[in-house]
Each structure stands twice: as C-alpha cells, then as structure tokens.
Amino acid sequence: MIRKILKFALLIGLATVIVWTFYFLYSKSAQPTVVFQTITPFDTTIVKKTVATGSVIPRREVNMKSQVSGIIEKLYVIAGQEIKTGDIIAKVKIIPNMINLANAENRVNQAKINFDNSQTEYDRNESLLKQNVIAKADFQPYELKLKSAKEELDAAENNLQLIKEGVTKSAGQATNTLIRSTITGMVLDVPMKEGSSVIESNTFNEGTTIASVADMGEMIFEGKVDESEVGKIHEGMDLVLTIGAIDKESFSAKLEYIAPKGVTENGAIQFMIRAALAKNNGTFLRAGYSANADIILSKKEKAFSIPESVLKFEKEKTFVEIETSKNTFEKRYITTGLSDGLNIEILTGLIKTDHIKVPQMDNMPGKE
Numbered sequence: 001m002i003r004k005i006l007k008f009a010l011l012i013g014l015a016t017v018i019v020w021t022f023y024f025l026y027s028k029s030a031q032p033t034v035v036f037q038t039i040t041p042f043d044t045t046i047v048k049k050t051v052a053t054g055s056v057i058p059r060r061e062v063n064m065k066s067q068v069s070g071i072i073e074k075l076y077v078i079a080g081q082e083i084k085t086g087d088i089i090a091k092v093k094i095i096p097n098m099i100n101l102a103n104a105e106n107r108v109n110q111a112k113i114n115f116d117n118s119q120t121e122y123d124r125n126e127s128l129l130k131q132n133v134i135a136k137a138d139f140q141p142y143e144l145k146l147k148s149a150k151e152e153l154d155a156a157e158n159n160l161q162l163i164k165e166g167v168t169k170s171a172g173q174a175t176n177t178l179i180r181s182t183i184t185g186m187v188l189d190v191p192m193k194e195g196s197s198v199i200e201s202n203t204f205n206e207g208t209t210i211a212s213v214a215d216m217g218e219m220i221f222e223g224k225v226d227e228s229e230v231g232k233i234h235e236g237m238d239l240v241l242t243i244g245a246i247d248k249e250s251f252s253a254k255l256e257y258i259a260p261k262g263v264t265e266n267g268a269i270q271f272m273i274r275a276a277l278a279k280n281n282g283t284f285l286r287a288g289y290s291a292n293a294d295i296i297l298s299k300k301e302k303a304f305s306i307p308e309s310v311l312k313f314e315k316e317k318t319f320v321e322i323e324t325s326k327n328t329f330e331k332r333y334i335t336t337g338l339s340d341g342l343n344i345e346i347l348t349g350l351i352k353t354d355h356i357k358v359p360q361m362d363n364m365p366g367k368e
Contacts, residue, residue: 038355054223058214065207118149
C-alpha cells in the first residue's frame with residue numbers, strides 16, 4: 001500500500017516538473033510587448049556654425065631693436081609694465097669694432113695734418129694780403145682750403161666719436177645708444193638681460209630684440225579654417241570666442257579677413273582668418289591665449305523643430321513615425337530646414353500635437 005502511495009506521489013511530482021518546465025520555456029520564448037516612447041515638436045533656437053581654432057593676440061605688437069651693436073648696460077622696463085611712446089627701454093654700451101676704430105683714428109690724424117698745413121698757409125698769405133703784396137683774389141683759395149680742412153677734421157672727429165660712443169657732437173643730446181619705445185602699450189617680453197650682447201638692426205640683419213611692446217587695448221583673433229568650410233564664410237560674420245584659460249565667459253568678435261591663399265597642414269588645406277574682438281567689460285586678455293571661434297553661418301529663433309536623431313530616410317525622402325493610436329504608428333513624410341547637428345527645423349509635415357516615435361532610452365526635449 002505504501003509503495004503504491006509513493007509511486008503515485010512520484011508520478012504527480014514528475015508531472016508537476018514537466019508542466020512547470022513547459023511553462024518556463026514558453027514564458028522565455030514569448031516576446032514582451034514593446035511600448036515606444038514619443039516626442040512632440042518644440043520651438044528652439046537653431047544656430048548653424050563652423051569652428052576655427054587659433055589664438056588671441058594684440059593687433060599691434062612691435063619688437064624694439066638696437067640701432068648699434070654692443071652690450072646692454074641698463075634695462076629700464078620689465079614685462080607687464082605700461083609705457084608710452086618715447087620712454088627709454090634700455091641703454092646700450094657700444095663695443096667698437098677695432099678695425100673701424102683704427103680707421104677712424106687714422107682719418108682724424110690725417111685731417112689734423114691737413115688742417116694744420118692749411119692753417120699755416122692761410123696765416124702766411126693773410127700777412128701778405130695785409131701788406132698788399134698779394135691781391136684778394138689770390139688769397140681766396142687759401143681761405144677756401146682752410147675751411148675745407150676744418151670741415152674734414154670735424155667730420156672725422158664726429159665719426160670717431162660715433163664709433164666709440166654712438167653719438168656725435170653735432171647731435172647734442174640725441175643718441176642711438178638709448179633704445180626708446182615707438183608705441184604706447186604694455187611690455188610683453190624682455191628677452192635680453194643686462195650685460196647681454198646685441199646686434200644692430202640694418203639692411204642685412206634683423207637685429208636683436210630687446211623688448212616687445214603691444215597695445216593690449218585692441219586684441220584680435222587669428223585662426224585657421226578648413227577648405228571645406230572657408231566657402232561658407234565671409235567678412236562681417238559674427239564670431240563667438242571661447243578661451244580655454246577663462247571659464248564660463250565668451251567674447252564677441254567680427255570677421256574682418258580671410259586669406260586668399262591656403263597653406264597645407266597635416267595633409268589638409270587651411271585658410272587663415274582674422275577677427276576683431278569687441279571691447280570687453282574689463283576682462284584682461286593675455287597675448288597668446290588659445291581660443292576656439294564659433295563662426296555663425298545662420299541662425300533662427302523659435303524654429304519649429306525635432307531632434308535630428310528621430311529622422312528616417314527612404315531614398316531621397318525624409319519621414320518620421322507618428323502615433324495614430326496606442327503603440328500604433330504610421331509613416332509621415334516631412335520637409336526639413338536649418339540644422340545644428342542636434343535639432344532640425346521642420347518646414348512641413350508636422351504639427352505641435354503630433355507624437356513621434358523615439359528610441360526608449362533617449363532623453364530628449366518634449367519626450368512624454
């Protein structure tokens with residue numbers, strides 16, 4: 001009897017396991033009902049733009065160079081100092097070229113000899129003139145010779161002094177050993193130190209830069225754009241600059257120059273652009289700040305829009321799926337307008353009450 005009961009219980013248990021197994025497998029294979037979320041069209045501002053990378057620099061920056069060769073005897077400015085036109089930047093002590101110095105000294109000695117000889121002839125013939133031994137016309141050549149010898153002696157002495165000291169007697173206080181600023185602005189850099197050698201600026205040599213001075217009140221943006229974008233921009237466009245060193249602040253600028261010729265960089269053609277920065281509210285912009293410029297190609301306020309990611313395409317047509325009833329959708333063809341890469345303007349095909357199918361996990365404006 002017990003054996004029959006155990007056998008019956010075993011059969012019931014086996015049947016239960018089989019039924020549960022079939023139910024489990026059926027549940028796993030059954031497809032869950034997908035409930036699609038929807039989004040409605042919304043109004044937003046769409047800005048189409050391109051980006052240029054570059055830096056912020058002063059419009060006017062001048063390198064101050066020496067007009068004579070020598071060593072810097074004294075520096076009068078430091079980086080960051082405000083100076084005016086004519087302020088002294090440095091004083092240069094001339095170290096004369098020994099060959100030029102020797103030639104100048106020989107010229108002075110020869111001029112002295114000629115002057116002394118002319119003076120002697122002048123004095124002798126002047127005495128004869130006073131005694132009426134010679135005529136006035138015969139005396140004039142000696143007078144002219146003395147004046148010429150005097151001029152040559154003065155010129156030779158001035159040349160010698162110029163080589164030794166960088167200034168001549170006739171120049172008075174003027175001297176090219178004092179380096180003065182040619183513009184009003186801020187000293188950006190003083191690359192030289194007192195005691196450093198400098199080379200004069202001339203036709204064959206750029207000369208040594210003693211200091212660079214710039215007008216920091218007028219800044220510009222210089223950057224480059226790719227050849228694929230340069231045809232979309234023109235002078236007068238508005239730019240919005242973001243500077244990496246200055247958080248949470250942007251700066252307005254206006255495009256004023258596009259290079260007519262591109263340059264090759266890393267296998268791509270780049271065109272230089274320049275834009276004038278608008279006057280800011282006291283924010284100090286350092287020369288050389290790296291910056292990105294958003295060049296606004298087109299802009300539309302309150303554009304009737306949807307996220308660009310919900311669009312679908314059929315050959316050359318664009319459509320979205322519109323909910324007609326609960327979890328039921330139909331195809332709706334639309335025409336689009338301006339796009340910023342995230343949102344796109346809808347010109348025809350939709351109204352504000354339409355519900356558009358979107359992926360379930362998206363987090364988009366207007367999602368319900």
